[in-house]
Amino acid sequence: MEQRPKKALITGVTGQDGSYMADLLLSKGYEVHGLVRRSSTFNTERIDHLYGGTVQEAKGRFFMHYGDLTDTNSLIQILSKVNPDEVYHFGAQSHVRISFDIPESTAQTTGISTLKILEALRIVNPKAKFYQASSSEMFGKIQENPQTEKTPFYPRSPYGVSKVFAYWMAVNYREAYGMFACNGILFNHESPRRGENFVTRKITTGLAKILAGKQKKIYLGNLDAKRDWGYAPEYVEAAWRMLQQERPDDYVVATGETRTIKEFVEESFRFAGINDWENYIEIDPRYYRPTEVDVLIGDASKAKEKLGWEPKTKFKDLVKIMVKADCEKHGVQLKEV
Ligand code: NAP
Ligand code: G4F
Numbered sequence: 496m497e498q499r500p501k502k503a504l505i506t507g508v509t510g511q512d513g514s515y516m517a518d519l520l521l522s523k524g525y526e527v528h529g530l531v532r533r534s535s536t537f538n539t540e541r542i543d544h545l546y547g548g549t550v551q552e553a554k555g556r557f558f559m560h561y562g563d564l565t566d567t568n569s570l571i572q573i574l575s576k577v578n579p580d581e582v583y584h585f586g587a588q589s590h591v592r593i594s595f596d597i598p599e600s601t602a603q604t605t606g607i608s609t610l611k612i613l614e615a616l617r618i619v620n621p622k623a624k625f626y627q628a629s630s631s632e633m634f635g636k637i638q639e640n641p642q643t644e645k646t647p648f649y650p651r652s653p654y655g656v657s658k659v660f661a662y663w664m665a666v667n668y669r670e671a672y673g674m675f676a677c678n679g680i681l682f683n684h685e686s687p688r689r690g691e692n693f694v695t696r697k698i699t700t701g702l703a704k705i706l707a708g709k710q711k712k713i714y715l716g717n718l719d720a721k722r723d724w725g726y727a728p729e730y731v732e733a734a735w736r737m738l739q740q741e742r743p744d745d746y747v748v749a750t751g752e753t754r755t756i757k758e759f760v761e762e763s764f765r766f767a768g769i770n771d772w773e774n775y776i777e778i779d780p781r782y783y784r785p786t787e788v789d790v791l792i793g794d795a796s797k798a799k800e801k802l803g804w805e806p807k808t809k810f811k812d813l814v815k816i817m818v819k820a821d822c823e824k825h826g827v828q829l830k831e832v
Contacts, residue, residue: 606657716782749793
């Protein structure tokens, strides 16, 4: 008998990770369903290649459903209708600084939504495997270096606190009801699909616009914070591997290398052949956070051992990929340096 393809539901499918996960699952033969929220402008740029049909193989295997993470009924309806084998919960208000401006709605979208989905799954589809997009922001004011699955959490923002709530909900549903729920504790991961108001993409887009003569300066906040930056398509592969294991568990996904924001700026400008980057950067205190996460660096040994996962793209290559993509987008020809 012919086996039906596996079915996956992705929340946040219009975002960076959700869109890469859709690409990955479709390439593996899945039927993919994405939850999309209503927006006054088009919000499907990252998945248009799937829905619009430029990826032929996606035809007949990619479906979008209107819903909202704050709307319990829409979640129950979609989960009942799709009856997925795997749920990848990437949807969230994912911007840390903005979470200080909208703490309550961040808690709803980033924290409570996990509970809503787990509870709906418990009732309608308890056998489905569930992936929670947990974050290194949960380590916040770090308690040890590097951070592992055993490092205590100390979140420093409404976003981080919401992610801690969601993390424990996933663990609790696993232990209380035997559900297959995993936490991927992902450190920062970037790509040409990264939102333009996160620092890496803000730098590479700003640089491309400067080179194209469309912008004079880039306005940034704290340049001294350190982040462990990896490449997003590799990180969704780790998330997929978590749900293919025999038992559910939690895993850190990171590169083990940490760099300052200043280093990201320097490397981007250096790659574009500009050495006096200081002339193009202005500090704007609006981008400071009331409480900052000063440094993050992850130890992904468990993911390597159990999932056979390792990061491939190094810091300099990540910068290169992003600068090149943004220059192409803004019609800038780069001289290789
Ligand atoms: P992203 O690009 O900001 O994507 C967030 C997604 O959530 C978008 O599709 C967004 O829809 C959707 N969304 C937001 N509010 C919603 C609502 N009320 N109802 C339905 N959908 C809603 O984030 P990302 O970088 O891909 O990250 C994916 C997940 O991993 C997030 O949960 C994030 O917190 C977590 N995470 C990210 C990183 C990282 O470095 N990227 C690291 C650790 C954890 P619109 O497109 O309509 O806005
Ligand atoms: O790029 P960011 O906004 O990312 P942040 O705060 O580390 O959060 C990202 O990674 C988390 C994983 O650790 C995810 F959970 C979360 O969803 C998100 O994807 O800021 C990185 C650093 C911060 O220290 C910030 O203060 O860059 C600093 N920064 C300096 N100037 C800036 C700016 N950040 C932003 N967004 N914009 C600036 O102008």
